[in-house]
Amino acid sequence: MRQYFTFFILGLLITFSSCRTDFDTVASSGDLKFSKDTVYLDTVFKNIGSSTYQLKVYNKSKDDISIPTIQLKKGLNSKYRMTVDGMNGNNGKIFNDVTLLAKDSLYIFIETTADITDANPTDFLYTDEIQFDGGSNLQEVALVTLIQDAVFLYPKQNPDGTKEKIEIDGKSVDGFYLDENDAVNGNELIFNNQKPYVIYGFAGVPESKTVIFEAGARVHFHANSGLFVDNNASLQINGDVSTTEKLENEVVFEGDRLEPEYSDVPGQWSSIIFSKESTNHSINHLTLKNATIGLSIQNQDETAFQIKNTQIYNCAEYGILAQNAHLNGENIVINYSGLASLSCVYGGNYSFTHCTFYNNWQSSSHFAVNLSNSLAGATPETNPLIQATFNNCIIYGSSTNEFNLSKNTAAAFVYQLNNCLLKFSSSSSNPDYQFKTDTEHYNQIILNENPKFYNVNLNKFNIDNTSPAFAKGNQAYIIPLDIIGATRTSSPDLGAYQSDVFPK
Template identity: 30%
Template sequence: MMKRLFYSFIAALLLIAGSCSDESYSTSRNDKLLFSVDTLKMDTVFSGVPSSTYSFKVYNHNDNSLRISQVRLSRGSQSGFRVNVDGVYLDNMNGSQAQNFDIRKGDSLLVLVELTSHSTNQTEPQAVEDKLLFTLESGVEQSVSLLACSWDAVSLRNLVVSNDTTISSSKPIVIYGGIKVDSGAVLTIKSPASLYFHASAGIDVFGRLIIKGQQDDEVVMRGDRLDRMFDYLPYDRVSGQWRGIRFHSSSTANCIDYADIHSAEDGLVCDSAEIDPSVLRLDLAHTTIHNCKGYGLKADNSRVSLVNCQLTNTLDDCLSVTGGETDIIYCTLAQFYPFSADRGVALRFGNYENAVQRGTLMCQNSVVTGYSEDVVMGDSLAFDYHFVNSVLRTPAVSDSVLLKSRFENVVFETSKDSINGDMHFVAVDLDLQYYDFHPDTLSTLRLQAIPLEAIRDDREGRKRGDQPTIGCFE
């Protein structure tokens, strides 16, 4: 009796297994796949550099299971795409294809796509296209288009500049490992030049750095990620993508003109050095330092000049000065860093304890503003500072002697003012991390600067009028 029950049980299991293994797959040409995208659009990639991984899904919304007899790339291995379907890579050694994928009714498959594009021998990004073809057992062929752009670039790895060197290229320059400028050497970076720094790469200057951009062709220094963190947020708008530029104590007579430096750890750092009254440690003009995970510019015991510069959105201070001599003329210092509530201020200045020489700071025709009620911080150590014809977001000075000696024609901005903080500017968009620090049409910065004969243009090289605007943009 027990044997009969046992054999009956085994027979039932075999029958069930047989019915499952014999599940029919539709061969009707009316039953088709559905894709989450018609075209998989990837970001621009540098030629020869692997892209991020992109994905889409393949759905079976039919009443029957489907068998995909083949998946292949239309161009085989020529386009540089790599595809993984449901955990199986298409064999690039065999026509970039794979066979026999089952997709039951109501189920889906995940497709992963990467690209390492070939050189295009062009200076501008070029389209890279292919099609991923799905052939069903019924003979129906469906496809998903793959689209990206490939950009030829010049790669520099662990560059050491021991002799005077000039860098310039109409192609993007990707920096791996960093650049070191030896003492006694001069590195000149002139337009056309766009430098894309890989993670942790930066420039260490022991000698001298000269950046020569042009009004209509600035030198750009940024991270090398061209893709997006989210659909709405390019990595280029995320701080901390590269290390930044550091001027070591032996470095002097550095000059940066018409440059866009953004999304670094620290934008620029000047280590403490002996002050030479005959030469500037750093001459900064027509330059933007934006969206840094550390300081925008940190200057220790240095002679620094900033003219027509934008220093904005940093986790630490936009401009931090300790000792030295600093001139700030026609500048926009704005602290709207979005990634932390524990952000620094727009301007911080002070001196070293027991400093023999008093630090000096002159700020003229400039706006210093931000989210907080007070974004201008100075300590009580010996420091000579003067603010002239500027807008400062800091509590009004009540000491009449201090006010008369340190502040001339200064507007102390508060959140109660009808136009204040971010309202001065065209765009401060926290959702999209998009900022435009040109003055808004209603901004009280307009027509409030004092004309300076020596400085007749603005951040973009445009001529300033007889009643110029406070800040770097006319």
């Protein structure tokens, strides 16, 4: 009998519970709360999708509510799109009868893809509102995005549906050659400061042509993209001194994601690659960020490749990778590279003066400077290191040893450091690292003294008069102006910056 009674009670419970719905709600009364009253979607290029941004909506009441509509004010014509608690609604624009339980919240995720013609012509802002309910209960959250116009350069599509290709070091990659008579862009071999450029795939500089980057040019590379300078072709970067942190006269190479969270992410794009038969290059006032390899150089000209007043940051592998190249560097700063900030391998001919080679990569296997006269798998495997000279430089970083020599006795290996501050903390009996007694290779070396940079995490490599690098340079090697155009004194500081100029 007791068993029947138990089944009877359970049946009643099931019956009554089945009559209740978990979605019995009251209408929204316009008292929703929001995590923000305006959602700013960071700057995007025209017709390039943004990152996804979120808005949290709260029901602080004791009632389960139903929101009759959540929609974009511009409706189906809006360039924004949303998901509401995982639902797509009507094309991501309009949502009806959205339930929000008592003391609960929901997430709205927002994206946009808009053209410059969609934006306000005076400030280039594209705006809309998310509307909750209507009438006297209407609540709105503003959406704001800055749309930036740009010149887009990319491989054309072939009739068979494949993309245009170019050859780089024997490999076929998605790419195209810059055209000095392009029907849309005009002369693609001149990059000016009128609009930023966005490159997809590899942009090639044709044989015997010169690509010129004028002061203030901005070039953004998509993932796996880069620039290739072919045989007998040349690159000229003609940046100039800037007076503000906007680097208004600098030439800037970086990725095409403009959101702040991408500002310092390594490996967003590939590299600037110079063929070994390319020629007559010069770089002045370039800032390069977030590549895999910043500059990959194989030029073997009798006339050195000139690199001056250049900053290279956040490269997944190398800031500069030079293979049997001929380089002359002045006022260069490199920081944060997965393998080496500067790596000169397979021999070559190098001179660096008033440069700051730092590496703050968080591993113990990186270097600020690496020198080698061999390359595994190459034919021949060794090449002479004709010279590698460092004058008035700083070679430092977060690892124990930031200077590495990889010498093969089958070829020449000539190097010299003069008036340099160097980090090499390991005691070594290796004759190549006798910094105090080997005067053939080392002169006036300051060893393992922190240069006291302003802020290495922000790439601020200025020093003051408390730094051990202060006034320790040799006037015989002086470059009269530092990387930002400040005049050096008769007793110059080591590195790329003169100490009496401080970052803002």
